Amino acid sequence: MLIFGQHPIQIRQATAGDLPLVRALFREYQASIDAQCCFQSFEAELADLPGSYALPGGCLLIARSGEAAAGCIALRHLDDKSGEVKRFFVREHYQGVGLGAELMTRLIANAQNAGFESLVLETLPTMQSANRLYERLGFVRRSAYHSSSAPGITHLSLSLKRAPFE
Numbered sequence: 001m002l003i004f005g006q007h008p009i010q011i012r013q014a015t016a017g018d019l020p021l022v023r024a025l026f027r028e029y030q031a032s033i034d035a036q037c038c039f040q041s042f043e044a045e046l047a048d049l050p051g052s053y054a055l056p057g058g059c060l061l062i063a064r065s066g067e068a069a070a071g072c073i074a075l076r077h078l079d080d081k082s083g084e085v086k087r088f089f090v091r092e093h094y095q096g097v098g099l100g101a102e103l104m105t106r107l108i109a110n111a112q113n114a115g116f117e118s119l120v121l122e123t124l125p126t127m128q129s130a131n132r133l134y135e136r137l138g139f140v141r142r143s144a145y146h147s148s149s150a151p152g153i154t155h156l157s158l159s160l161k162r163a164p165f166e
Contacts, residue, residue: 013055022049029087053076060072088100122153125154
C-alpha cells in the first residue's frame with residue numbers, strides 16, 4: 001500500500017461519483033502536455049466518461065489520497081487482442097512515491113484479465129518519467145497503430161502473452 005502523508009493511496013475502478021475528479025485530472029493532464037494533437041475530441045470524451053474506458057472492455061482507474069485525487073489511468077479496447085493505454089497522469093504533488101508504477105501495474109493486470117494479448121500507447125519525448133517507467137515495464141517502440149498520429153509522438157507496445165509455464 002502506498003502512503004502519502006498520513007493517508008494511504010487507494011487505487012480503484014472509478015465510479016460515477018469519481019467522474020468529476022477524473023475530469024479534473026484529465027484537464028490537468030491536458031494542460032501539462034504541450035501538444036494538442038493528443039486531444040482530438042477531448043470535450044466529447046470528457047462528457048461521455050467513462051465512455052470507451054468502461055468495463056468490461058475498458059478500465060478507468062483513479063488513485064485517491066483521502067478525499068484528494070492523486071492520479072488516473074485508462075484503458076480502452078483497441079481490437080480483439082489489444083488495448084490502448086490512455087490518460088496516464090499523476091499529480092506533481094504525488095510523484096516520486098511509486099504511484100505511477102502502481103497505476104500501470106494494475107492496468108496491465110486488468111488488461112491481462114480482460115484477455116488482451118498486448119497494450120499500445122502513445123508518448124512524447126517530454127514525458128521522461130513515464131518513458132523510463134514504460135521501458136522498465138518492457139514496452140518497446142513500434143510503428144504507429146492508427147492513421148491520425150501526429151509528428152513527434154512515439155508509439156510503444158507491451159506483449160501480455162504469458163510464458164506457457166508461468
